[in-house]
Amino acid sequence: MKSICVLGLGYIGLPTASIFATKGHPVNGVDVSPRVVEIINSGNIHIQEPDLDILVRAAVQSGNLKATLKPAPADVFIIAVPTPFDVQADGSRTPDLKYVESAARSIAPVVATGNLVILESTSPVGTTEKVKEWIEDECVKLKRGQIEGVLYAHCPERILPGQMLKELVSNDRIAGGLTPEASEISKKLYQSFCTAEIFITDARTAEMAKLTENAFRDVNIAFANELSLICDRLKINVWELIRLANRHPRVKILQPGPGVGGHCIAVDPWFIVHAAPKEARLLRTAREVNDSKPHHVVAQVIQATQGITQPVVACLGLAFKANIDDLRESPSVEITAELAQSGLKVLAVEPHVEKLPASLQGKVELTDLASALKRAQVIVLLVDHQAFGSLTLAQLAGKKLIDTRGMIKV
Numbered sequence: 001m002k003s004i005c006v007l008g009l010g011y012i013g014l015p016t017a018s019i020f021a022t023k024g025h026p027v028n029g030v031d032v033s034p035r036v037v038e039i040i041n042s043g044n045i046h047i048q049e050p051d052l053d054i055l056v057r058a059a060v061q062s063g064n065l066k067a068t069l070k071p072a073p074a075d076v077f078i079i080a081v082p083t084p085f086d087v088q089a090d091g092s093r094t095p096d097l098k099y100v101e102s103a104a105r106s107i108a109p110v111v112a113t114g115n116l117v118i119l120e121s122t123s124p125v126g127t128t129e130k131v132k133e134w135i136e137d138e139c140v141k142l143k144r145g146q147i148e149g150v151l152y153a154h155c156p157e158r159i160l161p162g163q164m165l166k167e168l169v170s171n172d173r174i175a176g177g178l179t180p181e182a183s184e185i186s187k188k189l190y191q192s193f194c195t196a197e198i199f200i201t202d203a204r205t206a207e208m209a210k211l212t213e214n215a216f217r218d219v220n221i222a223f224a225n226e227l228s229l230i231c232d233r234l235k236i237n238v239w240e241l242i243r244l245a246n247r248h249p250r251v252k253i254l255q256p257g258p259g260v261g262g263h264c265i266a267v268d269p270w271f272i273v274h275a276a277p278k279e280a281r282l283l284r285t286a287r288e289v290n291d292s293k294p295h296h297v298v299a300q301v302i303q304a305t306q307g308i309t310q311p312v313v314a315c316l317g318l319a320f321k322a323n324i325d326d327l328r329e330s331p332s333v334e335i336t337a338e339l340a341q342s343g344l345k346v347l348a349v350e351p352h353v354e355k356l357p358a359s360l361q362g363k364v365e366l367t368d369l370a371s372a373l374k375r376a377q378v379i380v381l382l383v384d385h386q387a388f389g390s391l392t393l394a395q396l397a398g399k400k401l402i403d404t405r406g407m408i409k410v
Helices: 013-022 034-041 052-061 098-106 127-141 164-170 180-190 203-234 238-245 268-275 281-304 331-341 369-375
Strands: 004-007 027-030 065-068 076-079 085-087 093-095 116-119 151-154 173-177 198-202 312-316 345-349 378-381 400-403
Touching: 004 013, 013 027, 013 052, 013 065, 013 076, 013 164, 034 052, 034 065, 052 065, 052 164, 076 098, 085 268, 093 268, 098 127, 116 127, 116 180, 127 151, 127 203, 151 180, 151 203, 173 180, 173 203, 180 198, 198 203, 203 238, 203 268, 203 281, 268 281, 281 331, 281 378, 281 400, 312 331, 312 369, 331 345, 345 369
Parallel strands: 004 027, 004 076, 027 065, 076 116, 116 151, 173 198, 312 345, 312 378, 378 400
Antiparallel strands: 085 093, 151 173
16 A cells, blocks of 8 residues: 655545545654644544544554654655635735645655655645645755656545545545646545545646636625625515525525635635636626625624613624534634624634634633523524524524524524
């Protein structure tokens, strides 16, 4: 079995490293955090995902998964690090590839002829080529010269938080190499655990495919969110409207929400806009609609507090989607922070975290649902967690409700 070095042990890297290990591959998982390395080597996890603790424990106990702070020689190197964006003074977004570059350069001391380097991180078109350039440049700096015969590919993940382990195995994948050989070897590697079809293409197409998938979702969510804004203006129940419109056999409108979060949908369309700003007009507009939705929710909440002496607002949910602990790019966190900055007393209820993110610490009080319902006059439902599923309008009698998910039933 090919030995594998996975760089980045977060929401994508840890499940990937663990499943390869349980399939017999010796895996060296690399992370920059000593705390993360220690936790994983003890057979535990630092992120929340159903059954991931069982998988990691099995991988560690088998002896096939070891976490370290530095890369070691391997047959395959998989880069699974974050790819955020920077916001410029004019409001434009530019891809920030510093983590990918750092990971690529870190393997230069140990990369060897015949190795395969896979970029899993969702990245702008052309990043796999940059990975090759960074590694080759670093090899020259280290006086290793040009290491010939290293293969490069982009194999984007397609897994959803909350269903990662199932989708890791059952979702189709793309193997896009800089060469046909790299594509074929990548396909064979992932076939060691992926039961779905793996499609071969080139690296640039693979990079664009992942961005396109997330941009498609973003545009459709923006349509639903824009509908909700229009319905607010026209005093129409958007949930009823969508339910009726979706009775058309060729219409499937998504559900609106407080915005769009997560590291994928809220970020990736900007990579396309940055690469082709004149052409990506619809994608830019969709991003602007979804990015503006939190501010609309904040305005609704502030209006609801008018006339209340020393109002207390309870924000239900901080994660970017239901039943997970992932707060990355979460519109719920943005809304909660903005409400606190407005001078309101804000309580946050997030059953999937034990402490508030840095942006809310000292400004917002983390509490449980019962306490929040007792103390707050305004309730803002931001995430449709199962923990909030039993709430009814009768329980909220006498309180003002902003339900961004259409979850509260009569």
